[in-house]
Amino acid sequence: MQITLLSFFKQIDLYLFYLTLAIYCIGTINFLIYLIKPRPLFSHLAFYITIIGFVFHSIIFIFRYVTYACFPVTDLPQSLFFFAWCFVGVFIIFNFKHKIPVLGSFVTPLATVFLISSATLFTQKPVQIPPPLRSIWLPIHTTLAFLGETFFGFAFCGGIMYLIQENQIKNKKWSHFLHRLPSLQTLDDLNYLCLSFGFFFLTLGIITGSIWAEFAWGSYWSWDPKETWSLVTWLIYAALLHGRLTIGWRGRQAAFFLIIGFGVVLFTFLGVNLLLPGLHSYESFTSP
Secondary structure (H helix, E strand, O other), X not given: OHHHHHHHHHHHHHHHHHHHHHHHHHHHHHHHHHHXXXXXXHHHHHHHHHHHHHHHXXXXXXXXXXXXXXXXXXXXXHHHHHHHHHHHHHHHHHHHHHOOHHHHHHHHHHHHHHHHHHHHHOOOOOOOOOHHHOOOHHHHHHHHHHHHHHHHHHHHHHHHHHHHHXXXXXXXXXXXXXXXXXXXXXXXXXXXXXXXXXXXXXXXXXXXXXXXXXXXXXXXXXXXXXXXXXXXXXXXXXXXXXXXHHHOOOHHHHHXXXXXXXXXXXXXXXXXXXHOOOOOOHHHHHOO
């Protein structure tokens, strides 16, 4: 009976997942069409379709939380799933406040790739984490850390848009595409805003992770590969923020480093967990 009920829950999860993925793909296509043909119809349609997808995305997340009785960010597929959820959720709030729909043409494809990646790896078998890690610090630490990485992802998208727009202006390519992106000043302000929020949340994520480590392993810092690379990431963005505030480091150079910085974020998130063994490796959670 229990196996049958679990199979039923898995089927519901699977159907909702692919429904969400299909909705995101439709929203992404509309955002890309808007990038080519900047008509309000496409941006509005894409945005509200994305909201619908986010609602289903949230339902799945809650469903998994209840089904597995733990915060469902304990393995790589679930982490990618949660990362995509953060991306879309922050974008929805961001667009309501700042009205930059073209940002969706860059953000939603990235979120969709994360979701597709989670679908490729998803086994519907949540990793059983050891009792010391079953703590309220799990949702607090992971949420803060992923929010920081999400804002760095937005800065990455802003950096790409900045370089594209600058290239258009520099080469005097007065195409329609020039008017589809925000001004260089708006993009620079966007990058600074995302850098500031990302640094704030990452800092809180590292602090709460250290507190959690003290409870779980008896040490605030153990130079685990994930901890080390998180510190490297923090130092990179701290240098970017310091340069911005003290010497006015902005524009093209800042955009380049925001793109490079997000590459480090992805390596810290994916590469370290997959390639370097440690307490934060997903395999380390599988101990009996």
